[in-house]
Amino acid sequence: MIVKLGMGVKAWSGKGTNMVFNDTEFGTVGRDYVIPANPNTPPQEAARSYFKRATQAFEVLPKAKVDAWNVYASQFKTRNKVGKLREKKGLNVFTALATKFLQVTPSGTIPQDPPTSDFNGDGATITVTAGTGKLTFSSTLPNSSGVVTELLFQRLVNGNRKPGSEYKTGAYVAFIPGTLSRDVTVPPGFYAAAYRFVRTATGQQSEIRSLPVSQVNLAVAKRAA
Numbered sequence: 001m002i003v004k005l006g007m008g009v010k011a012w013s014g015k016g017t018n019m020v021f022n023d024t025e026f027g028t029v030g031r032d033y034v035i036p037a038n039p040n041t042p043p044q045e046a047a048r049s050y051f052k053r054a055t056q057a058f059e060v061l062p063k064a065k066v067d068a069w070n071v072y073a074s075q076f077k078t079r080n081k082v083g084k085l086r087e088k089k090g091l092n093v094f095t096a097l098a099t100k101f102l103q104v105t106p107s108g109t110i111p112q113d114p115p116t117s118d119f120n121g122d123g124a125t126i127t128v129t130a131g132t133g134k135l136t137f138s139s140t141l142p143n144s145s146g147v148v149t150e151l152l153f154q155r156l157v158n159g160n161r162k163p164g165s166e167y168k169t170g171a172y173v174a175f176i177p178g179t180l181s182r183d184v185t186v187p188p189g190f191y192a193a194a195y196r197f198v199r200t201a202t203g204q205q206s207e208i209r210s211l212p213v214s215q216v217n218l219a220v221a222k223r224a225a
Contacts, residue, residue, distance in 0.1 A: 101203030121206030163192035
């Protein structure tokens, strides 16, 4: 539902009765209010903490650095639902990179300056095999210096279900010579796995590279004879 704003009414947002209203470029949009699932798992609490630290860090940046981030962000564009291109804001790009930086370097100091070069990933190729209660990710090469591999997965209803766009992080791994595989423990079921590379100094990340769907089996304990 789109509510047309009448004379004297400039904005209408927030929650009323069982509806949520948001002001958009098309008017005020109303939708049914749904109580979100919000379990406070350790990974979710950590993610919230990193995002909070990132936004707080941007708030105290000198104006010259904020201007630099706005210039850097202007090269990235997104399309809205009607296909219109929009430039990203410095705040959004800074917090995204800073949050990812903290995920791979929790005790690090958030970089105040934008990256000075592009990041397209690493030279390794990752494969995945399903085991009993686990997914095993294997790399063809060690990671380059300053790069880690983010191992991703999402559980599917069945083996024929098409993966969505949202993955969970299983681990951040710096593959080294002699240790080119890593297990990620998961419950039994069908999984779509994927991976991407992250530059640890900046939080820049490559595109997600998807892997085939795998079926993880349940471990069955054998009885002693």
